[in-house]
Amino acid sequence: MQRDALAALARRTAPVTQPAPPGVIAALRWACARDLRLALRSRSELALIVVFFLLVTSLFPLAVSPDPELLRAMAAGIVWVAALLASLLGLARLFAADHADGTLEQMVLAPAPLAALVAGKVLAHWIATGLPLVLLAPLAGLQFGLGADAIGVLVVALALGTPVLSWLGAIAAALTLGARGGSSLLALLVLPLAVPVLIFGAGSVESYAAGLGAEAHLSLLTAGAIAAWVLGPAVTALAVKIAHE
């Protein structure tokens, strides 16, 4: 009789079968879709980043000289620095809002793989802030008198490089969660690490213009992009976990 009672007790307190935790792709898609939806609601904020980018590129001819030869030589570098600075602007919104209202903590505790959730967020972030820069680069290129083929190289380089910038920014943004220092600290952390991307990104256009071809630069950028997508999620997830200890 005791055994029956015990068995009944066991049945009543047996755990309900849990659904399997979300897989990597599902988590990624969910996080990406959510962040894109949130981004759509703050379209004006994103537009500001693009405007900032064009504003910075316009400042250089004003500050230096409108000499077409000089501008064409500096074009790639200016566009890349402007893209770098514009990407810094958008970084705060990657984790800040979710951190403030506790959603990020829920993501850390959730059964879904944090690295996948983070990857989804960064992908959405790049689509919202990086991709517009890539698409508007031709405009900046025209401002500086770059030829159509050079602009093509610039666009490809930016398409490969801006995700790397997003990942470097994501790591820095995660590390500075809950830290004082704001955007200048973020810039200090990101910019030195971004130097290789800057060198190979801007260098690709210059190399192409010099007749040496951009393949070497672009392949290095590709390698960087792959490394960023492979290593970025795990490192960023670790940084997010550290911020919630």
Add this chain to the structure above:
Amino acid sequence: MLDWLHMGGYGFYVWSSYGMLALAIAIELQALRRHRRAARRRAEELRAEQAAHAAPLRETNG
């Protein structure tokens, strides 16, 4: 002696370099001393706080 200090005309550059190194080391050693003093002071304050908290208990335990 003065010839040696002159460093064949390059005295300014040589001594600016070595001088800056000496200055940097001096600043670092001074900063170390200050750090040690501040750390010790902080530890003292904490210990005084802890003693102040423990004292009432010791009295009641008689």
Add this chain to the structure above:
Amino acid sequence: MTTFARFWYRYASPASFYPLAGRLIPVFATLAVLLAAAGLYVGFFVAPTDWQQGEAYRIIYIHVPAAWMAMFVYLVMAFWSAISLSFHTRLSAMMAQALAPTGAMWAFIALWTGAFWGRPTWGAYWVWDARLTSTLILLFLYLGYMALRASIDDPRRADRAAGLLALVGAINVPIIYFSVQWWNTLHQGATISMTAAPKMAETMLTGMLLLTFAAWTYTIAVALHRVRSIIVEREAASGWMSRLASPERPPAADGSAPSGAAAR
């Protein structure tokens, strides 16, 4: 357990490392002074004058050790950060924290002496040479590490966040050096390479090596002193600190409290 492992575990706690560090500081400090004296003597009075650069080349005796130390200290910092992140140890993180300011100092000295070597030799204080530019970025990496640490209030969280940053930086350093080298060689016409150092006579090399070891022992002594202050700062609340004497009476060499304080 091997003797090495036993040694490691024994000194992994701040409490037991504190007196050991205190005993080691004078050893390394003395070594640093002796090696520096020897190196400077050889560098200035034994080594000949470079026929190409004149006496200005003597700056190289501190420029090269400084540049090398800046690089080496960052790697050691990253190593201790990796240990701290993997094994959740406090002392290794404190060690990384203690090394950073000195590493930054070496990077700054490398840049300063590089500029003052460049002016008489190449005509300009700054020539965007690959190695100097990489050292400049390395200085920014140090400053970023120190800034991140300073901006996080919780010491354990600061340890882990800054530790991860140091690791990310360390992995990036070769990439940065490579990319800057690439950038430099592509613009061969505009820049000059400062790595084309004067052909080194053996005495010059000896002087430089002696000063490199001097810089190394100096860094160890300074880092040990700084880590002791960090230990005092951070372990102040825990019990073993109260067994150390108050500042008026420094602890005995083996870390035991002088009689009187033991009554606590």
